[in-house]
Amino acid sequence: MLRGSLLGAAAFGVPAILAGCSNPAEQAAPGGTASAGGGTVTLGSNASDEVPKKSLETVVKSFTQAQVKINTVDHNTFQENINRYLRGTPDDAFTWFAGYRMQFFAEQGLAVDISDVWQEIGGDYTPAFKAASTGADGKQYFVPFTYYPWAVFYRKSLWREKGYEIPKTLDEFTALSREMKADGLIPIAFADKDGWPAMGTFDIVNMRTNGYDFHISLMAGKESWTDPRVKQVFETWRGLMEHHQTGANGRTWQEAAQSLQQKKTGMYLLGMFVAQQFPEDERDDLDFFAFPEINPQFGQDSVEAPIDGYMISAKAKNVEGAKQLLKHFAAASSQNIATGLDPGTLAASSKADTSGYSSLQKRGAELVSQAAHISQFLDRDTRPDFASTVMIPAFQRFIGEPDDIDALLKDIEAQKVNIFR
The missing domain is CATH 3.40.190.10 (Periplasmic binding protein-like II)
Known part of the structure; x- marks a missing residue:
């Protein structure tokens, strides 16, 4: 388990400031025009509150490699049933959390190794974000999207x-x-x-x-x-x-x-x-x-300062499409959209544009950057x-x-x- 200094302030790197459910119910299916062979990617989402739900739908609309079908479930229900969900008939990709909670399902064989994705997106993240996305086996299973203190x-x-x-x-x-x-x-x-x-x-x-x-x-x-x-x-x-x-x-x-x-x-x-x-x-x-x-x-x-992001389920039917979607979420442009629509979040990408941050967002980024230790929250650290x-x-x-x-x-x-x- 990667803890302690791996999530220290310097490694966390805040740019431009100081430097679950068994069968998710279909609620929305936004997405850009699919390119040839892209098919459909299903996305299990716990973003059930109005603001984060709208934010996710907006980000997904600009994804063009495949059609995306978002299956939204009440946030608490999703979390409480995530284990059964992943062992049942999960979506291709799903919203989840960095750190221990990610590692737990990776060790259970319930998530896809996306180290190849990280070979392309790794330059957009600090070492600490990569560490928080890495399983006990040294492979990556998670793409950070946003975080908040x-x-x-x-x-x-x-x-x-x-x-x-x-x-x-x-x-x-x-x-x-x-x-x-x-x-x-x-x-x-x-x-x-x-x-x-x-x-x-x-x-x-x-x-x-x-x-x-x-x-x-x-x-x-x-x-x-x-x-x-x-x-x-x-x-x-x-x-x-x-x-x-x-x-x-x-x-x-x-x-x-x-x-x-x-x-x-x-x-x-x-x-x-x-x-x-x-x-x-x-x-x-x-x-x-x-x-x-x-x-x-x-x-x-x-x-x-919990980190929210995305993973791919081991039972995914469209793994390649899901990997393309996760790359889309890793893009600074996607995270810029999210933090612009949701004032309670900060972009995980070190290439994100923070010039448009509100005073509250700037203060939040500063708080995290100055911390000696960063925890992920009890239900993510155990x-x-x-x-x-x-x-x-x-x-x-x-x-x-x-x-x-x-x-x-x-x-x-x-x-x-x-x-x-």
């Missing part, structure tokens, strides 16, 4: 009005939350109806408390969930719960983001895709800061079965019963042992 988002106009200042430490963050509550705001927007958003809170609190290396080792099943260091993470998180929106297990991330947009909440820890819930004329009012320091030993040296069957219900249980930490961690560890054995 996680941070604490807020509305500049609201903060100016109230005189709030960016907190640098957990104590300052807590004090700010109390100030917001006194001003009649809910300090921290929070949602976990879909199961995955709370993973981001755990990840960043763990990395701030125990460091990147411990976090990645825990995700790999090499550390115990009953370790006092893990308990400290949950105790810190529990201390923040009084400042979170209540009823998170019944709220979607979109609804939480809308509360930030409506100035009902003061902050929101989420990916930069939070911008999708802001009207275009309000996006310049959206800003963010890195989650504050908890342990001075680690400071703010880590950031989550086994998919562990993330979906153990951690999703565990976090939702914690949100509902935050005082039952010892029993919760004991249950997680028992299930982890069975899965990682």
Whole structure:
């Protein structure tokens, strides 16, 4: 597994800033005019939200080597059923994630080796992006398309009005939350109806408390969930719960983001895709800061910046057509279209034109470029079965019963042992 310095700031290389489902339902079939012999390429997509869905369809329209049939499935359903999907009757190509999640399916023989594709596109990516696309066998199975950082988002106009200042430490963050509550705001927007958003809170609190290396080792099943260091993470998180929106297990991330947009909440820890819930004329009012320091030993040296992209299923009927489509996604021109339509994403290609980035996108790229360590997100840095069957219900249980930490961690560890054995 390629971790650590492979995804360090210098290797990640941000240009021009500082240098799943068993049978996807057909929803759209855009694509350019097919050239001779191109046939049809089917593409399984988890881009079910309006903005990313439109972005993908627009990018695909300029692909001319084959007809493309996009089969769109609800994002969460796609992820939760990806293993069964790939073993059943998958599409030729499919949307997926870099790092461990890619490696897991490559090792299972469920993805096509696209090292030949990388011989053509490799010059467009930094070594870190290639490393994140490489399996344990040294071959490439993934083409990066876009990425986005996680941070604490807020509305500049609201903060100016109230005189709030960016907190640098957990104590300052807590004090700010109390100030917001006194001003009649809910300090921290929070949602976990879909199961995955709370993973981001755990990840960043763990990395701030125990460091990147411990976090990645825990995700790999090499550390115990009953370790006092893990308990400290949950105790810190529990201390923040009084400042979170209540009823998170019944709220979607979109609804939480809308509360930030409506100035009902003061902050929101989420990916930069939070911008999708802001009207275009309000996006310049959206800003963010890195989650504050908890342990001075680690400071703010880590950031989550998941990489989204594409793979080819081992059961693909049109492998050559799918490879041509992945080359199309690797093109800087395609990624320029995507980042122009989706304000919450950044282009993975080092040749992409960042001159048109919004101020938010430029700030996001800068944040990633300065990080010493970059994680991919909990459900991408660990086994998919562990993330979906153990951690999703565990976090939702914690949100509902935050005082039952010892029993919760004991249950997680028992299930982890069975899965990682």
